[in-house]
Amino acid sequence: xxxxxxxxxxxxxxxxxxxxxxxxxxxxxxxxxxxxxxxxxxxxxxxxxxxxxxxxxxxxxxxxxxxxxxxxxxxxxxxxxxxxxxxxxxxxxxxxxxxxxxxxxxxxxxxxxxxxxxxxxxxxxxxxxxxxxxxxxxxxxxxxxxxxxxxxxxxxxxxxxxxxxxxxxxxxxxxxxxxxxxxxxxxxxxxxxxxxxxxxxxxxxxxxxxxxxxxxxxxxxxxxxxxxxxxxxxxxxxxxxxxxxxxxxxxxxxxxxxxxxxxxxxxxxxxxxxxxxxxxxxxxxxxxxxxxxxxxxxxxxxxxxxxxxxxxxxxxxxxxxxxxxxxxxxxxxxxxxxxxxxxxxxxxxxxxxxxxxxxxxxxxxxxxxxxxxxxxxxxxxxxxxxxxxxxxxxxxxxxxxxxxxxxxxxxxxxxxxxxxxxxxxxxxxxxxxxxxxxxxxxxxx
Numbered sequence: 325x326x327x328x329x330x331x332x333x334x335x336x337x338x339x340x341x342x343x344x345x346x347x348x349x350x351x352x353x354x355x356x357x358x359x360x361x362x363x364x365x366x367x368x369x370x371x372x373x374x375x376x377x378x379x380x381x382x383x384x385x386x387x388x389x390x391x392x393x394x395x396x397x398x399x400x401x402x403x404x405x406x407x408x409x410x411x412x413x414x415x416x417x418x419x420x421x422x423x424x425x426x427x428x429x430x431x432x433x434x435x436x437x438x439x440x441x442x443x444x445x446x447x448x449x450x451x452x453x454x455x456x457x458x459x460x461x462x463x464x465x466x467x468x469x470x471x472x473x474x475x476x477x478x479x480x481x482x483x484x485x486x487x488x489x490x491x492x493x494x495x496x497x498x499x500x501x502x503x504x505x506x507x508x509x510x511x512x513x514x515x516x517x518x519x520x521x522x523x524x525x526x527x528x529x530x531x532x533x534x535x536x537x538x539x540x541x542x543x544x545x546x547x548x549x550x551x552x553x554x555x556x557x558x559x560x561x562x563x564x565x566x567x568x569x570x571x572x573x574x575x576x577x578x579x580x581x582x583x584x585x586x587x588x589x590x591x592x593x594x595x596x597x598x599x600x601x602x603x604x605x606x607x608x609x610x611x612x613x614x615x616x617x618x619x620x621x622x623x624x625x626x627x628x629x630x631x632x633x634x635x636x637x638x639x640x641x642x643x644x645x646x647x648x649x650x651x652x653x654x655x656x657x658x659x660x661x662x663x664x665x666x667x668x669x670x671x672x673x674x675x676x677x678x679x680x681x682x683x684x685x686x687x688x689x690x691x692x693x694x695x696x697x698x699x700x701x702x703x704x705x706x707x708x709x710x711x712x713x714x715x716x717x718x719x720x721x722x723x724x725x726x727x728x729x730x731x732x733x734x735x736x737x738x739x740x741x742x743x744x745x746x747x748x749x750x751x752x753x754x755x756x757x758x759x760x761x762x763x764x765x766x767x768x769x
Contacts, residue, residue, distance in 0.1 A: 326628050328615050331636040332607070335645060347636055348653065350564055350594065350702055355544070362519040362548035369523035374530045380520040385493045387515065392531040397488075397502065397513040405502035413500060417468065420692045421507045424472050427694030428480045431713040435722075443726030444733075448719050452482035453558075455533065456716060457525035458510065459540035460501060462491040462517055468504035473696040474540050474711065475508035481716035486510050487535060489525065491517025517542075522549035526557040539711060541698060560711050564702035565594035565634075568686050569655035569675075571646045572599060574606040576661040576682035582613045584659060587687050589630035590623040596634040598653070600646040607637045647671040654705040657686045676705045730756050 333343055368376040374392040381387050381395070389395055406414065437447030458474045461467050475486050488505055492498075492515040505513060514532055516524065522542075526549075528534030537558035538550060550559045568588040572581055585597040601607050614631070618624050640646045647668055650658055654674035662668065665680040672678055676699030677689050690697045698711035725733065734753040741749035 326625075326632065328618055328628055328631060330611060330614065330631045332611075332639075333636050334639045335641060335649070336639075344638075347598075347634065348596075348703075350596075350634075358544050358548050359552070362545050362552055365519040365545075366523040366527075366549060366552055369520060369529065370527050374532075377516055377520045377524050377529060377532065380518065381491075381516045384518055384520075385491050385516075387492060387495050392514070392516075392529065395515040396531070397505075397515065399506070399511065402502050402506035402510065402513075405497075405499040406506040408499050409503050413503070416692075417472070417500075417504055417507050420469065421472050421476060421504075423692055423694040424476045424696070425480060428477045428696070428713050431477075432480065433714060433717055433719075437722060440729070442729035442732055444729035445722070445724040445726075447722040449722050450717050450719055452484070453478075453536045453716050453718065454483070455485040455487065455535045456483050457535035457538040457540075458486060458488045459517075459521060459525075459538060459542050459546060460488060460490040461540075461542050461546075462493065462498070462501075466498035466501050468498070468500040469691050469697060470540060471501060471504035471510065472508050473698055475505070475510050477696055477711060477713050478539075478716045479509045481713045483716050485533075487525065487533065488513035489516050489521040489532075491515065491521070517546075519545040519549035522546055522553060526553035537715070539698065539715065560698060560715055561700055561704065561708055563698075563700075565596060566591040567596045567656040567701055568598070568659065569650055569653055569657070570597075570599045570659040570661055571643065571650060572601045572603075572606065573643060573662040574601060574603040575663050578606070578609045578613045579617070580682055580685070581610055581661060582617055584661075584685050584687070585610075585614070585631070585635070586617070586621060586627050587685075587690075588657070589627040589635060590621070591626075591630075593626055593629040593633060595630045597631060598636050598638060598655075600638045600640050600649060602640050602642050602646070604639055607639055611637060643668065644671075650675065654700075654703045656699045656701045656705065657689065659684070659686055674703075674706045676700045676708075676710055 333340060365380060378389060378392050433450045435449045437445055439445050456478050460470045478486050488510045490501060490513060522538060524532040525535045525538050535557060539560040541563045547562050551562045566588050568584065570581055570584055585599060588595050588597045599610060618627060621627055640649065643662060650672060651674045656676040658675040659679045660668055661682045677695060679686055679689060689695065696711040700708035734756045737753040738750040741753065
């Protein structure tokens, strides 16, 4: 195993800005080779449909199937998996699913209208999407939690049909994932993954139906494919590697913080785990504990590569500076392992999920707290939100003008239309003015 050598930074150092910029950089999703491969997959699927998806699935997942229909799973398959798992797993899935459902029920938007002083009726009509695709990663690990965190908000929103795709390398299906599909209300699934799954969901093939929106995390090829099909289909976000930023004041047990950092680092080598603390002695203690606990970690090679490549222990001057730095980083997960964490909440403007206090570790957010764990990464928390019910609802404006309202608004509309050089726009407003001579041909002025 490579020796653990986590970067140590101080905000007071002259080269801090340069080192931080280098540390935060992540451009794998923009790699031209990755994008070109994803583009080629999409072209093939668009041209050849099922046969292209099947070819890529055989090649990348070593899944031998006679036709794409053989990769399909139904609610009966999900129910059978639910029966095969043990009682503790069923209880855990029930606990998580119930909490995710209750949380997201609070996010439901409803249609609304109001009538203004001119008698105009204005409002917004909220409608769920007809069909969504849920991408669940597979390969290195199985993610039943992702099934819950994506499919349940869709169901709460009222989506008509939920289609799941999940890769099953070498044909190995994970019962916990399929059982999660059962309790989350997935309608059907296909055991395909990668860019070919995204392409199939976006375009539609003879077997896999076209969806209105694709949600769920994935690797670099999934991220690239989602970026390329956006516009033809909706997407939740283009997610990068998982991230956690822990802000500590030295009051939380060292081992707790160490395992919170490890829990992100074990995702993959590109994951990022950062710790900000004003106490140099505490950072030393964390570094020592990391070296000790790494020896017992089953995924220690991945953890070590992640921490050595993109991790850091950063000494700040005080907690106020730590909050400012957190807003600049805009992390996917932000843990405030400090005393009175709620007193700092208003200082945080950019974060996917905020965990208050040492008893609120990020791992609970991954599984059972309630909010979806599909979160903006790579600084996109500056302008993006966690996956939620609102991602599965669309809104239509409703406009019903009264005769009086139409007359009042027509004058201003005509002026603005003339100002933009759009005479037909202006005329469409002017012909509705109450003072217009209706016996005169409006085209003659």
